[in-house]
Amino acid sequence: MKPNLPQQMSGNAPQDKPVRKTLRQWLFDYRLALIVAVADLLIWIFWPAQAAPVIRNTWDYLVEMVVILIPVAVLMGLFEVWVPKQLIGKYLGHESGWKGILLALLFGSAPTGPLYVAFPIAAMLLKKGASPLNVIILLNAWAAIKIPQLLIEANFLGPSFMLVRLALTVPSAILMGWLIQKGIEHTGGLDIDPAGSESIS
Amino acid sequence: MSSIITWSTYIVVFGALGVLALRDRAKARQAVKVAVKSFFGMLPIMLAFIGLIGLLLGLVSPEIIVRYLGQEAGWWATITAFVLGVVLYIASLVSIPLAASLLRAGASMTTVAAFITGLMMVNTLTLPLEIKHLGKKMALSRNFLNLLFAFAIAIVIGMVL
Numbered sequence: 169m170k171p172n173l174p175q176q177m178s179g180n181a182p183q184d185k186p187v188r189k190t191l192r193q194w195l196f197d198y199r200l201a202l203i204v205a206v207a208d209l210l211i212w213i214f215w216p217a218q219a220a221p222v223i224r225n226t227w228d229y230l231v232e233m234v235v236i237l238i239p240v241a242v243l244m245g246l247f248e249v250w251v252p253k254q255l256i257g258k259y260l261g262h263e264s265g266w267k268g269i270l271l272a273l274l275f276g277s278a279p280t281g282p283l284y285v286a287f288p289i290a291a292m293l294l295k296k297g298a299s300p301l302n303v304i305i306l307l308n309a310w311a312a313i314k315i316p317q318l319l320i321e322a323n324f325l326g327p328s329f330m331l332v333r334l335a336l337t338v339p340s341a342i343l344m345g346w347l348i349q350k351g352i353e354h355t356g357g358l359d360i361d362p363a364g365s366e367s368i369s
Numbered sequence: 370m371s372s373i374i375t376w377s378t379y380i381v382v383f384g385a386l387g388v389l390a391l392r393d394r395a396k397a398r399q400a401v402k403v404a405v406k407s408f409f410g411m412l413p414i415m416l417a418f419i420g421l422i423g424l425l426l427g428l429v430s431p432e433i434i435v436r437y438l439g440q441e442a443g444w445w446a447t448i449t450a451f452v453l454g455v456v457l458y459i460a461s462l463v464s465i466p467l468a469a470s471l472l473r474a475g476a477s478m479t480t481v482a483a484f485i486t487g488l489m490m491v492n493t494l495t496l497p498l499e500i501k502h503l504g505k506k507m508a509l510s511r512n513f514l515n516l517l518f519a520f521a522i523a524i525v526i527g528m529v530l
Contacts, residue, residue, distance in 0.1 A: 197413040198413045198416065198417075200413070200414065200497070201413055201414075201417040203417070204416075204417055204421055205420060207424060211424075211427075218427060220427075221426075221427040222424055222427025222428065223427070225424075226420055226422075226424070227423070228423075229419045229422050229423055230416075233415055235375060236378075237412075238379075239378045239379055239382040239383070241405070241411070242382045242401075242404045243382050244404060244407045245386075245399075245401055245402070245404030245405075245407070246382070246385055246386060246389065246404075248403045249397075249399045249400045249403070250389060279374055281378075283495055284415065284418065284495050287499050287502040288407060288411060288502055290502065290503060294503070300507065303507075304507070308515070311489055311490055311492060311515075312486075312489040312490050320466075321461075321485075324465050324466055324468070325465065325469055325472070325481070328530060329478075329482075329526065332526050332529050332530060333482070333485070333522065333526060336522045336526070337490075337522060340518040344514045344518065347510075347514060348514065351506075352507065358506060358507065359504040359506045359507075360503060360504035
């Protein structure tokens with residue numbers, strides 16, 4: 169099912185866009201996906217015994233991704249039109265201090281989807297005035313200190329493993345945010361266009 | 370548990386969209402427009418990423434990892450586990466039980482911790498995605514720092530436990 173999926177998707181995408189993308193542009197956008205699809209196809213042809221787990225894994229993750237990406241996209245739309253810039257600036261901006269850090273930690277560790285969902289949300293927050301410090305903390309927390317994950321960890325590896333790891337990870341996450349923020353300030357700001365990050369295409 | 374979370378996310382998000390639609394038609398339409406645009410903006414690289422995960426996990430099964438790391442010993446095992454953690458992408462629902470079975474198979478605490486911290490903190494497979502959304506500067510420095518911290522944390526866990 170993998171090889172023809174990009175085409176399927178590209179068929180109904182450009183509805184809201186004034187200019188239709190050419191086939192060439194579509195091929196360019198989906199080049200990485202196509203390479204993977206070709207690799208899948210080669211495995212299926214030359215190594216059929218390995219193909220079954222590959223296809224099963226791909227399908228499982230694909231379903232998960234589409235299921236999670238739909239509400240994330242809607243959330244970003246709502247964010248764009250509904251949440252005023254001052255609000256994000258106030259709670260997660262440069263002046264937000266320890267409260268901002270705490271909020272970023274809590275938001276990141278709340279039971280939310282896989283990490284790849286966090287990137288567009290983080291970009292949106294940056295665009296709305298959140299500081300790099302808080303965005304990095306959010307991402308680090310999202311990746312390594314999710315609450316449901318901590319419960320599983322305590323269950324399988326023991327409460328002491330979970331607590332020691334947590335006690336080391338929280339200050340590291342904050343320290344990294346601080347270092348990166350300093351680095352960004354000293355090298356002339358972010359290398360993305362904050363105004364254009366909503367048109368991520 | 371995850372399906373309950375997913376459903377509540379759908380209810381909350383689409384509920385909010387519904388409320389917005391009742392209060393302000395034009396704004397809701399704008400929100401849907403941004404949603405569609407960002408969905409199809411994210412799709413190409415997401416598909417590539419998902420395909421790559423499927424490929425990797427299909428070829429490197431959990432059993433192979435446990436068999437291999439259970440036999441290895443000493444620093445070599447720790448470094449191999451860390452590198453595997455860094456390059457692979459495994460959801461924590463799968464990776465934590467996997468780490469527990471590594472421990473049972475005879476791997477040291479440092480090795481198990483290195484596998485876990487590498488997996489969670491360094492996100493190599495999602496790096497292209499992260500660069501696309503947040504820029505090279507932020508994405509690369511975040512992952513590089515996490516690489517250092519992940520290894521250090523694993524060493525400390527191994528010393529403490």
